[in-house]
Amino acid sequence: MTKIGFIGSGNIGSTVARLAVAAGHDVVLSNSRGPETLRDLVAELGPKARAATPAEAAAAGDVVVVTVPLAAYRDVPAEPLAGKVVIDTNNYYPERDGVFPELEDGSSTTGELLQKHLGEARVVKGFNNIWFEHLRSLARPSGSADRTALPIAGDDPAAKQTVTEFFDSIGYDVVDAGPLAENWRTQRDTPVYVHPYGTFGVLPGTPASARGVRDLVAAAKRAGA
Numbered sequence: 001m002t003k004i005g006f007i008g009s010g011n012i013g014s015t016v017a018r019l020a021v022a023a024g025h026d027v028v029l030s031n032s033r034g035p036e037t038l039r040d041l042v043a044e045l046g047p048k049a050r051a052a053t054p055a056e057a058a059a060a061g062d063v064v065v066v067t068v069p070l071a072a073y074r075d076v077p078a079e080p081l082a083g084k085v086v087i088d089t090n091n092y093y094p095e096r097d098g099v100f101p102e103l104e105d106g107s108s109t110t111g112e113l114l115q116k117h118l119g120e121a122r123v124v125k126g127f128n129n130i131w132f133e134h135l136r137s138l139a140r141p142s143g144s145a146d147r148t149a150l151p152i153a154g155d156d157p158a159a160k161q162t163v164t165e166f167f168d169s170i171g172y173d174v175v176d177a178g179p180l181a182e183n184w185r186t187q188r189d190t191p192v193y194v195h196p197y198g199t200f201g202v203l204p205g206t207p208a209s210a211r212g213v214r215d216l217v218a219a220a221k222r223a224g225a
């Protein structure tokens with residue numbers, strides 16, 4: 001079992017944390033307002049969970065999930081994440097995050113921005129293309145006929161393998177969507193974004209097989225292309 005750190009403990013962070021604890025992992029949660037504001041979530045999750053500062057959660061995690069609004073990505077502490085596997089869930093919503101010219105013109109991706117900021121960390125994009133409630137409801141044990149797959153993207157094969165094993169432990173198969181430069185294939189308004197897993201706002205969602213997810217990732221067209 002692994003210790004999972006969280007920079008951000010909102011919709012996605014708390015959902016991944018619940019799945020991780022259910023799978024037997026330890027979790028260290030953090031947010032912008034301080035550990036005391038995570039007391040209720042820690043109490044719900046039980047003895048395998050604790051709250052900390054972002055720097056402490058980064059230092060504690062064997063794997064660290066960065067799940068903040070994209071506008072806050074430069075606040076993520078780089079030094080304690082050096083060499084670590086980092087799962088980046090972030091999406092770009094200019095109306096929320098402000099305009100990022102390098103994303104607008106397609107010269108970078110959200111995953112590449114975080115990788116550049118973190119330097120030595122090994123960033124893997126994941127969890128970004130599914131509504132958090134579907135993420136909670138579609139988790140299934142390994143080998144289930146109705147298991148759902150999620151795409152990941154990253155530049156470090158060993159980090160991708162670690163993330164694949166983590167996803168497997170919490171209930172998901174993985175489809176390799178390529179390097180971080182290709183993570184636009186799973187971003188907002190692409191075929192694999194949210195809809196394959198059901199209608200946004202409607203539970204329980206629809207299982208999506210690895211084959212179907214692979215086809216949707218391959219079908220993505222870059223905006224303006």
Ligand SMILES: NC(=O)c1ccc[n+]([C@@H]2O[C@H](COP(=O)([O-])OP(=O)(O)OC[C@H]3O[C@@H](n4cnc5c(N)ncnc54)[C@H](OP(=O)(O)O)[C@@H]3O)[C@@H](O)[C@H]2O)c1
Nearest residue numbers: 008009010011012031032033067068075090091128131132
């Ligand atoms: N919602 C979804 O279904 C979904 C699905 C896939 C991907 N995503 C993406 O994943 C990211 C997180 O989404 P979310 O819905 O989980 O957001 P959210 O519910 O608003 O939670 C954001 C979390 O980030 C924390 N945070 C904000 N600024 C921070 C900073 N400077 N340092 C440390 N922590 C900070 C917040 O802490 P405070 O509350 O203390 O400020 C909160 O815990 C976004 O990029 C989003 O687009 C969301």
